Every structure is written in C-alpha cells, then in structure tokens.
Amino acid sequence: MPASASDPYDLAVIGAGCAGLAGAVAAAGHGLSVALLDASPQTGGQFYRHPAPALGAARPEALHHDWPAFAALRRRLERSDVRQLSGHHVWAVTKEDGDLWAVHAATGADGADERPVRVRARAVLLATGAYERQLPFPGWTLPGVVGAGGAQAMLKSGLVLPGRRIVVAGSGPLLLAVASSLAAAGAQVPAVIEASGYQGYARHPRVLAANPRKLAEAAVHGAALLRHRVRLRTRSAVTEVHGTDRVSAVTVTRLDRDWRPVRGTGRRIACDALAVGHGLVPQIELATALGCATRTTADGTLALALDGLQETSVRGLWAAGETGGVGGAELARAEGELAGLAAAVRLHGHPVHGGRVRELRRRRDRMRAFAEAMAVSHAPAAGWTGWLTDDTDVCRCEEVTAGRIREAVTDLGARDAHTVKLLTRAGMGWCQGRMCGTAAACLAAGGGAAEPPAERRPFAVPVPLSALASPDEPTGSRPDAAPPVDD
Amino acid sequence: MARTPAELAGAHPGASFEITMDGRPVPALPGQSVAAALWSAGILAWRTTRTTGRPRGAFCGIGQCYDCLATINGEPNRRACLVPARPGDVITTQEGHGHARIGV
Numbered sequence: 001m002p003a004s005a006s007d008p009y010d011l012a013v014i015g016a017g018c019a020g021l022a023g024a025v026a027a028a029g030h031g032l033s034v035a036l037l038d039a040s041p042q043t044g045g046q047f048y049r050h051p052a053p054a055l056g057a058a059r060p061e062a063l064h065h066d067w068p069a070f071a072a073l074r075r076r077l078e079r080s081d082v083r084q085l086s087g088h089h090v091w092a093v094t095k096e097d098g099d100l101w102a103v104h105a106a107t108g109a110d111g112a113d114e115r116p117v118r119v120r121a122r123a124v125l126l127a128t129g130a131y132e133r134q135l136p137f138p139g140w141t142l143p144g145v146v147g148a149g150g151a152q153a154m155l156k157s158g159l160v161l162p163g164r165r166i167v168v169a170g171s172g173p174l175l176l177a178v179a180s181s182l183a184a185a186g187a188q189v190p191a192v193i194e195a196s197g198y199q200g201y202a203r204h205p206r207v208l209a210a211n212p213r214k215l216a217e218a219a220v221h222g223a224a225l226l227r228h229r230v231r232l233r234t235r236s237a238v239t240e241v242h243g244t245d246r247v248s249a250v251t252v253t254r255l256d257r258d259w260r261p262v263r264g265t266g267r268r269i270a271c272d273a274l275a276v277g278h279g280l281v282p283q284i285e286l287a288t289a290l291g292c293a294t295r296t297t298a299d300g301t302l303a304l305a306l307d308g309l310q311e312t313s314v315r316g317l318w319a320a321g322e323t324g325g326v327g328g329a330e331l332a333r334a335e336g337e338l339a340g341l342a343a344a345v346r347l348h349g350h351p352v353h354g355g356r357v358r359e360l361r362r363r364r365d366r367m368r369a370f371a372e373a374m375a376v377s378h379a380p381a382a383g384w385t386g387w388l389t390d391d392t393d394v395c396r397c398e399e400v401t402a403g404r405i406r407e408a409v410t411d412l413g414a415r416d417a418h419t420v421k422l423l424t425r426a427g428m429g430w431c432q433g434r435m436c437g438t439a440a441a442c443l444a445a446g447g448g449a450a451e452p453p454a455e456r457r458p459f460a461v462p463v464p465l466s467a468l469a470s471p472d473e474p475t476g477s478r479p480d481a482a483p484p485v486d487d
Numbered sequence: 488m489a490r491t492p493a494e495l496a497g498a499h500p501g502a503s504f505e506i507t508m509d510g511r512p513v514p515a516l517p518g519q520s521v522a523a524a525l526w527s528a529g530i531l532a533w534r535t536t537r538t539t540g541r542p543r544g545a546f547c548g549i550g551q552c553y554d555c556l557a558t559i560n561g562e563p564n565r566r567a568c569l570v571p572a573r574p575g576d577v578i579t580t581q582e583g584h585g586h587a588r589i590g591v
C-alpha cells in the first residue's frame with residue numbers, strides 16, 4: 001500500500017479474475033503497491049464466479065473446474081498487501097500529468113452509486129476478461145433464451161436455473177462446460193447443439209499432445225454429458241425459437257460446412273429454456289480508447305497485441321488473460337503472473353528470477369497454441385446469416401431487424417458495421433453493440449470477409465451523469481476514501 | 488445426484504425474505520440478485536421494450552447486455568442481474584426507457 005493515502009499505487013489491476021489475481025499477487029510479492037479493482041463484490045471473475053457468502057454454499061467447488069487453483073490465489077491475496085476495491089466499475093483509464101495513470105470507476109452493485117472514484121497508479125494491468133459472442137436467430141429475444149455463459153453465471157452466483165429443460169446451443173468448448181453444470185444442478189438437458197464439428201482439433205495433433213490437461217478437461221465434461229444422457233449434435237444450429245411469451249420449443253437444423261442451414265432438416269425439440277452462445281469476445285475498450293494496437297484472432301475477434309512480457313503497445317499498460325485472446329483460466333493465470341513480474345521489473349528495477357519468467361513464457365506459448373487451434377475449430381462461418389429472416393431482431397437494445405440492416409447495405413451502400421450503425425442505430429443502445437457487433441459486421445460484409453467490430457466505446461460502462469459532471473473531483477486519488485461496497 | 492443447484496452446492500442460506508414483482512410476493516434468498524430471485528420464482532421477464540413492447544429479462548447474467556433493466560424501488564434502469572435483493576424491495580415492470588438517468 002502507498003505510504004500515504006494520496007500517493008499513487010505502483011500498479012492498478014483492473015479485473016479480479018484469474019489473470020488479475022495472479023498479476024496482483026505476483027506484483028505485490030515483488031514489492032509493488034497494488035490496487036485491485038473489480039465490478040463484482042467478490043473475486044474470481046466469470047470463471048470462478050461463486051455464490052455470495054449469505055447463500056451459505058458449503059461446496060462452491062461443485063460448480064467449478066479446478067477450484068483449488070482459485071482457492072490458492074485467494075489465500076495469497078488475503079495474505080498480501082493488495083488493496084481490494086470491489087464494486088468498482090471502471091469506465092475509463094486516462095493519463096495524468098507526469099507519468100501517472102488515472103483509473104476512473106463508478107461504484108456500487110450496478111455502478112449507480114453517486115460517488116465516482118479515481119485511483120492513480122504508475123502502471124496498469126488490464127485483466128478485464130471477455131463477454132459472450134452472440135449470433136441472432138428468429139426468436140432469440142423471447143424470455144427463456146439466455147446466454148450460455150449467462151445461464152452459467154446465474155447458476156454459479158445465484159443458484160438458479162432459467163427452466164427445467166434447457167437446450168444448450170451455439171459453438172465453442174464453453175457449451176460442454178455449461179451443459180454439464182446445468183445437468184449437474186438438476187436441469188434436464190436434451191441436447192447440446194454445436195455449429196462446428198470437432199474434426200478441426202484433429203488437424204493440430206502436436207498442439208493437442210502438448211496440452212494433456214485440456215484434453216482431460218474435455219473428457220471430464222464429455223463423461224458428465226454421457227452420464228446425464230445429454231446428446232451432442234454437431235454441425236447443427238437452433239434456427240428458430242417457438243413460444244409466445246416464453247420458450248416452448250426450438251427448431252434445430254443441420255448446417256453445411258459453411259454453416260448454411262440445410263433445407264428440410266429442421267427438427268423440433270421441446271424445452272422451456274435455451275442457453276446459447278458462440279464463443280467469447282475479449283473486452284478491450286479501455287485499451288483501444290488509449291490507442292493500444294490490436295490483432296485479429298483466429299476466430300475473428302479483436303484482441304490486444306502484446307509483447308513477450310504481456311505489455312501492450314502503450315508503455316506502462318500491461319494486459320493478461322482473455323484481453324490478449326480467449327484461452328481459458330490456466331493461461332490467464334500464467335499471463336497474469338508474467339505481467340505482474342514484468343511490471344515489477346520495470347518499476348523497481350528488481351531482477352526477477354529469470355527461470356520463472358522463462359517457464360511462464362513456455363507455458364503461455366503452449367497454451368496459446370491450443371487456444372488458437374480451438375478458435376479455428378469453432379470460428380463462425382459466413383453461412384450462418386442464412387438462418388435470419390427479415391424480421392429477426394439483430395440489435396436487441398434498439399430492436400433493429402436483419403431486414404433493416406440488409407436494406408442499409410443493399411440500398412444505402414453501407415459496407416461496414418460503423419456505417420450500418422449510423423444508418424440503423426444497430427449498436428447504439430444500452431449495450432453499445434456488445435450483443436450485436438459481430439452480427440452487424442457480418443451483415444455489413446454481405447457475405448465477404450467481415451471486419452471484426454472495433455471494440456471502441458466512449459465509456460467502458462455507462463456512467464451516472466453526476467460522475468461526468470465532476471470527473472476531476474479527487475474522490476478516489478485517496479483510495480482509502482472509497483465508499484464501502486455492498487455485498 | 489443433485490436435483491437442485493442449492494443441493495449441488497451444499498447451500499444452507501439464511502431465511503428467505505419477501506420482495507414484490509408488480510405487487511406479487513416473491514421469495515428471495517439472502518445473497519441472491521434481484522434477477523436470481525425472479526428466476527427462482529419462474530419469472531423470466533420484467534421489462535418491455537421501447538419500440539415494440541416485447542417482454543425481456545436477464546440474458547447475459549453479467550451486466551453486459553442491459554436486457555434485465557428493472558424499476559427497483561421506483562428507480563428505473565437498474566440492472567437486476569447485479570443488484571442484490573433486499574427485504575421489501577418493490578420491483579415493477581419497466582416499460583420502455585424508464586427515464587434516462589445514465590449518460591450513455
């Protein structure tokens with residue numbers, strides 16, 4: 001902790017998931033003063049999201065994979081001097097006079113408290129994770145259709161399910177994890193519908209052999225699905241949801257290699273909920289607002305371009321975990337530690353034990369290779385737009401339909417998501433395009449290669465007007481004055 | 488084999504309390520968000536959209552999609568998936584925009 005309350009921290013870590021926790025404890029372990037900010041009341045991020053203490057869960061680990069890894073990080077955090085700032089919704093990072101960073105946060109359970117906070121630090125580690133990528137289909141706005149990650153998040157934190165009989169659909173390895181936890185928690189899961197095949201993995205035998213833990217994890221989920229009699233249907237998608245005020249069934253259709261629905265193959269499955277998602281999108285707007293360089297990942301999202309020690313193209317700003325490309329919890333831990341060590345070397349000039357850095361880099365490269373192979377195998381192919389009807393909502397917030405977006409493209413000449421947005425308001429609502437960005441970009445490309453959406457937003461989270469009116473009030477340069485956080 | 492999430496996690500929560508959804512009493516457990524309490528009562532929608540008046544509830548579950556906006560104790564545009572339920576909370580269906588209170 002800084003010597004006096006008005007001193008800046010050495011390092012501000014944004015996000016208390018796997019990457020942020022590992023980074024914070026590594027940096028603190030090497031003598032840095034560290035502030036760890038997170039929007040949630042508890043540490044763990046999305047992967048280790050768990051019930052509030054008041055729910056009295058004696059076995060939170062039953063909902064998780066590899067809980068001991070998290071428990072160990074949490075113990076190290078408790079023993080460290082890291083200043084934990086929970087309930088802090090970071091909406092911007094800016095440069096202050098001199099070489100200091102200012103991290104601006106709204107406070108409270110949903111960021112609605114009146115007191116904004118500013119935390120100053122000499123370096124920043126972004127560990128903001130990812131959110132779920134969604135592709136629209138007819139009926140996907142009906143109550144009972146929830147994100148696959150959303151269903152899992154609500155289960156892990158609130159011990160609730162959206163229904164009794166839940167179809168899981170979309171693409172990517174998360175679906176298997178979601179289906180097995182829903183089933184373990186008592187839901188009936190008639191089927192997991194995966195748009196890709198799993199053959200893609202076979203093209204990377206060396207990468208698979210180098211990552212036995214990942215294969216074991218897949219086997220655990222596979223066995224759970226068998227035990228719960230969950231059927232896995234590959235190369236298929238939910239192409240329609242039925243029901244008037246809520247889900248009563250879905251139609252599942254076979255897809256060709258390009259994800260185009262094959263006519264006449266639709267089959268109805270009765271269910272009262274659908275959990276759906278098509279992979280994850282790195283959450284990087286705090287960095288893109290500062291001009292950090294990005295790269296397009298193997299499955300067509302934007303991630304931060306990082307150097308060998310996790311630094312972004314902006315000096316003093318590090319990133320770890322999903323912000324550098326989606327790769328899972330174990331990779332996030334390795335990258336977080338690497339970034340924390342790199343920041344310690346830079347700020348204190350301490351030589352860090354080189355052997356540890358080399359080992360972390362080796363592990364990171366091995367797991368990154370696996371993540372790339374996985375991303376290629378589940379990347380959405382362009383034919384998915386074949387299941388949209390003209391009146392399918394693409395933008396959930398502004399209720400902009402596929403028909404209106406196609407009109408903007410064919411009649412008005414829009415060629416990219418940005419122009420589509422200006423012409424139709426798709427992506428201009430509450431979520432700022434997080435839910436429709438990928439779809440709008442695909443439709444704008446009109447069958448050609450879609451540019452990933454820019455992941456640029458004026459604010460990373462909505463800000464109470466009161467906070468904008470007085471952004472420079474020194475509320476948070478003294479972090480000890482941070483308001484207490486509800487939990 | 489577990490039949491409920493609470494059984495799976497070995498949960499022994501404190502005594503449940505009451506909130507209301509459009510006047511209907513709904514039980515909530517300490518530590519649950521407003522959205523979680525509504526889900527456990529089988530309520531999946533608590534907002535109608537601005538343009539077409541369609542029902543919506545929680546979708547992303549993590550504060551990103553804003554589909555779960557609710558009017559909580561008279562305050563519109565609260566994200567029900569993030570706000571913890573408190574005894575006596577009055578939740579009402581949010582119609583359209585509520586009134587804008589947030590700058591983006």
Ligand code: FES
Pocket residue numbers: 544545546547548549550551552553554555556566567568569
């Ligand atoms: S469910 Fe998405 S913001 Fe609450």
